[in-house]
Structures are given as structure tokens and as C-alpha cells.
Amino acid sequence: MSKIALLFAMLFLLPACSSASNNSNVGEDVKITQQVKVPAQIKQQLLGSPVFIQVFKEERVLELYARMGNDYRLIDTYGICNFSGGLGPKRQVGDFKSPEGFYSVTNSSLKPDSHYYRAINLGFPNAYDKSQGYSGAMLMIHGDCRSVGCYAMTDGYIAEIYRYVESALQNGQSQVNINIYPFRMTEKNMQRHRNSSNITFWRQLQPGFTYFAKHRQPPAVGVVDGKYVVNAPMLFHSDAVVSEFALTQPK
DSSP: OOHHHHHHHHHHHSOSBSSOOOOSOGGGOTTOOOBOOOOHHHHHHTTTSOEEEEEETTTTEEEEEEEETTEEEEEEEEEOOBOOSOSSOOOSTTSOOOOOEEEEEOGGGEETTOTTSSEEEOOSSOHHHHHTTOOOOOOEEESTTOOSSSEEOOHHHHHHHHHHHHHHHHTTOSOEEEEEESSOOOHHHHHHTTTSTTHHHHHHHHHHHHHHHHHSSOOEEEEETTEEEEEOOOTTSSSSOOBOOOOOOOO
């Protein structure tokens, strides 16, 4: 058996998550745990594979996943240096909020010459944001550890995230989906924030979190009548993700 084949065989013997859950409704499972990160040798082999990103504001982390077979496996978890405005979606220019919701990026979203080292334009406002009349532009994930409305990483972290996103897009992935949540959307956490003025919006996001936690496949997300709608993806497509979002060009 070749070295690469052996590494993949070893990985498939590892559990996908650090602890098992017997609860079929993951949204109600308060013991949801992160996936086990793939070994360093496998991590390098997955460069160029389709990728998916989740961001959690309250936990201040960005999670990068890559597809292996039919599942997306955790490449790494990166601490977020800074974001602004606290929990809740961005609504207008000047509110200093960082976006929440379902976004997708393409090659045109990549900014290798950013003033903040490297940057990935989230494409705010997306179709949902536009339906709500939200305004703003140039909302990024970038380096330099400084933020006003963006998600700022260390230069080292954004360099690695950028490399995986760029490689995936160059290797044929049409878009990379980035799902941004206020927190890990377990039912316990939803109850903890039940009095927030944002709870109705967050209930629209929760099914996306739940679907990925259960199936290890990014959900397909659309916007219908001004609301997010989450559905199962069309499996075995090149990206294993369907998105109806229209990216806007930065001003």
C-alpha cells in the first residue's frame, strides 16, 4: 500500500467527532463536539479539495473543512483576532457590525494584495441581506488582526485559510460557502439567547448548523420570501453544495 493510501486508510478509521451523540436531533443535543482534526500528513494531501468554512462569533473561531469522500473533515480551527459590533447581523453602513448568515465566495472574492495582508470578500450584502434592505460593502475575512466590521485573523492564519480556498477554487470548486453563526446553535445555546431581539433571525440560521453537524455536508441554502431556507444538498455534484446567493461587486 502506498504511503498516501495508507494515510487515507488510517484517517477513515478515526472517529469523525471527538465524542458520539445518541440524539438524532442534533439541534437539541447540548453535547455537540467539534470534529477531530485530520492528521498533519492528511492535511497537506487535502490542499485543492473542495472546502467549507464555519465561523462562530461568540467562540471567536473559524473552522476550515475539506471534503474527503462524501464527508467534510476538519482541517483546522483558527482563533479570530477581532470582529466588531457583538452578536447579531450587520444591517447598515456605519453600524460596525460583522455579518452573520450564509455567504459564498468565488475567485473574484479573493484579494491577495489587500492592505490587510490577504482578504476574502464575503459578498455582503447577499440575497437575504438585500431582501431586508441591509447596506454595506467590503466585508472581509482578512489578516493584520484589526477589524471594523470584518473578521480579522493573524497573518499566519489567513495565509493558510486563503491558500486552501484559493486552491479549491483553482481546482474546480465553483464557490466556497462560508456559514457565519453568532454561536454554536445548539438548542441549549438558543435558549440561553431566547430573549435576544435577534432570536427570530437566528432560528433561520439554526437548521444550517444542525444539518452540517448531523451529515457533515454543507447545506443548500436559498432565500424565499425574505427568509433563509435550508435544504439537503445535491450530493456528488462537484461542490456538493447548491447556493442561490448572488454575490455583489464591492464598491
